[in-house]
Amino acid sequence: MEPSDHLFRREAGRIVATLTRIFGIHNLALAEDVMQDAFCRPLEVWRLHGIPENPSAWLMATAKNRALDVLRRERTARALRRNLDGFSTANGHSPPLLKNSLPPARSKMTCFA
């Protein structure tokens, strides 16, 4: 299938709009990051095997899954931080090592194509 030249740009816009609804408008930058990351994976497969019939649906599904991953990781990080805070107040000092070693909510995303 030959995609139109603007397929990805159009889909990028739709996806960022949807992700902004999921993450909230204050997380626009995060939505854009997730969109770019979500584009990378299908592209690597499609460049070898060709574009499927409905690339839009694939891109949106990948983006939503990626968004859920990010939200899940943030929730875990928040929960862990609460536990650690409890630990440090109970003992009057910071827990060793752990305090600043939580994975950042947004790791660096790399795209190859």
Place this chain on the structure above:
Amino acid sequence: MSEFVYLYRGGEAGRSPERMQQMMQKWMTWFKQLGQQGHVKDQGQPLERAGKLVKGKQKTVTDGPFAETKDVVGGYTLIEARDLEQAVELSKGCPIFEVEGAVEVRPVMKLNM
């Protein structure tokens, strides 16, 4: 005809959807051309960037990536060509060179039994 493996190393695409789409279309064009000339034995699969490395008598398991990002193998393709020279020439059409990637061309070893 002999068989060769192309190992795609590194190569970071641009971040804009237009750029991603352009790169993907270049890959598809290159691949289509190779296929029409009868050089593609198996189009192969892209590989996830993360993995595990199992090593030594102790079978120590460590996390990937195993080398610097620019060296990580992101995919492979099985190619048929007359000889190594031709396989190398054919690889020069790969769009990965535009994004500072590399193609490793390796002859598949054959035993005549």
